[in-house]
Amino acid sequence: MAAVAAGAAAGLAGCAQPQDLAPSTTVSSAPASSPAAAGTPAAPAADGTPAATGTATAAATATGGAVGTGGECKAAQLKASIATQPGGGAAGSVYRNVVLENIGSTAxxxxxxxxxxxxxxGRRQVGAPAERNPDVVMTAVTVAPGGSAVAEVQQTNAQNYGDQCRLTDVAGVRVYPPNDTASLVAPQATAGCANEQIVLMTVGTFQAP
Known part of the structure; x- marks a missing residue:
């Protein structure tokens, strides 16, 4: 009987999913003083816009979704903004952060x-959605009320692509939290490409600020 029990326990251990081993980070209840780097939804196609300069924290409007109660963060309990990283300029692009703040009452x-x-x-998508940066570490970030998490996004200048871009004014970046079909819009006045073959954003996963 002891041998059978040991074998059953070993079999159960082998069924554990890799994500169960991911490290977890707890964010303090105080909002971050300066945003850092950040993550894409498993369900819907993504939406996005290059950020304006500065570290403005502009409120975003949720388009639906249930308020989280200690589980995964949902759009209805979040506020989104885009913040430029200090010294984030690169050749033809800028590194910024997608910042999601928990404005709800539960972590x-x-x-x-x-x-x-x-x-x-008019909140209509402009161009292609962001691509994922594969060279990032996947972590679970627990966000307390008033706290935030960030995902780094590299935004390429639309003007780099000339006439093929079909330059279009952009008013913001649509943000889908991971595993949520509802979204927020973080205001950002910039230029995008109407050409859906041109990808202007590459995003990482959410991290603690």
Whole structure:
């Protein structure tokens, strides 16, 4: 009987999923003084827009979704903004952060990539959604009320692509939290490409600020 029990226990251990071993980070209840790097939804296609300069924390509007109660963070309990990293300029692009702040009354968890795409003033998608940066560490970030998590996004200048870009004014970045079909829009006045073959954003996973 002891041998059988030991074999059953070993079999159960072998069924554990890799994500169960991912490290977990708890964010303090105080909002971060300066945003850092950040993640894409498992369900919907992503939406996004290049960020304006500075570290503005602009409120975003949720388009639906249930409020989280200690589980995964949902759009309805979050506020989104885009912040430029200090010294984030690169050749033809800028590194910024997608910042999601928990404005709800309960802690929730963000794990994975956000979905991003540019939108115009009417909240219609402009161009291609963001691609995922594979060279990042996947962590689970617990966000207390008033706290935040960040995902780094590299935004390429639309003007780099000339006439093929079909330059279009952008009003913001649509943000889907991981595993959520509802979204927020982080205001950001910039230029995007109407050409859906041109990808202007590459995003990482959510991390603690």
């Amino acid at each position: 929730c968890t963000l794990r994975g990539y956000p979905g991003l795409s540019y939108v115009d003033a």
